[in-house]
Amino acid sequence: MKVNLSTSSSLVLVKATFISEGCERAVLSPFGNIQVMEWHITDAQSLGIIDHEIGDHVFSPAEYEIVRRVIYVTADFEYKSLVRFSDQALQAGAAALAARTTIVVDVPMVQVGITPQILATFANPVYCSMEAVTRPQRTKSRTAWGIQTLARRYPEALFIVGQEQTALSALVDLIEAEEIKPALVIATPSGFVGADVSKSRLNDSMVPHIRIDGRKGSAVVGVAIMNGLVDLAWQAYGREANLN
Numbered sequence: 001m002k003v004n005l006s007t008s009s010s011l012v013l014v015k016a017t018f019i020s021e022g023c024e025r026a027v028l029s030p031f032g033n034i035q036v037m038e039w040h041i042t043d044a045q046s047l048g049i050i051d052h053e054i055g056d057h058v059f060s061p062a063e064y065e066i067v068r069r070v071i072y073v074t075a076d077f078e079y080k081s082l083v084r085f086s087d088q089a090l091q092a093g094a095a096a097l098a099a100r101t102t103i104v105v106d107v108p109m110v111q112v113g114i115t116p117q118i119l120a121t122f123a124n125p126v127y128c129s130m131e132a133v134t135r136p137q138r139t140k141s142r143t144a145w146g147i148q149t150l151a152r153r154y155p156e157a158l159f160i161v162g163q164e165q166t167a168l169s170a171l172v173d174l175i176e177a178e179e180i181k182p183a184l185v186i187a188t189p190s191g192f193v194g195a196d197v198s199k200s201r202l203n204d205s206m207v208p209h210i211r212i213d214g215r216k217g218s219a220v221v222g223v224a225i226m227n228g229l230v231d232l233a234w235q236a237y238g239r240e241a242n243l244n
Helices: 041-053 061-074 077-081 089-098 108-119 142-153 165-176 195-204 220-243
Strands: 002-006 013-021 022-028 034-040 083-087 104-107 124-130 158-159 182-188 207-212
Touching: 022 108, 034 061, 034 089, 034 142, 041 061, 041 165, 061 220, 077 083, 089 158, 089 182, 089 207, 089 220, 104 108, 104 142, 124 182, 142 158, 158 165, 158 220, 165 182, 165 195, 182 195, 195 207, 207 220
Parallel strands: 104 124, 104 158, 158 182, 182 207
Antiparallel strands: 002 013, 013 022, 022 034, 083 207
16 A cells, blocks of 8 residues: 655655555655655654654754654654754755765764665765774873864764763864864764753854754764765765766
8 A cells, every 4th residue: 555644744745655564665855856765664654653743843854854763763752852953954964975074973883873874875984983093091081082083183074973972072172172174063962961061062163063952862863863864965966976
């Protein structure tokens, strides 16, 4: 059978054709293309539930695709009011991916979560802060020191800080000092001490970013945002990337 799913504001149109155990999902891309992706039938059903329950929202079609992915992996509708996009964040991130910009992440969980999608599309290099060769520092965590080391090496990289608040704080320090100019920062660390402050500083920095406001967040959320962005970017630039 064929099922049409859409948001209440008709911002996103999803056509799902269920075939035995699986389904094809044709997505009307906010960038103007139509891309067919494979989903299991339960995935399509879950997305339909999200579309039904999320209610009114102010997200653009592309932003909504990101938000619904976060809700899908967390089963937490509060993220509807916590995901924040700076101006041109998705456009900047998609362009950086298409240009095969280096990606720097804070923890291995994020690296493992995004690498299959990256390898299947734009093949950007992905580096993890915990793998950076650094000298021991008493004043910084290993993750914070590692991300600073990689940021100085790749000052215009696309950064994903999924878990470590100290890494985000260290990254923002470099941004505020104008030592680096990231293509995009995805910031989703959780925490009771300092996480909300670091996210607020990121917002004030004027760097393109996607962040989770407040105390909530996780590496899983960071991965969901990045993989959603990769899908959107591939719809916009994939054909061109295949020709190059």
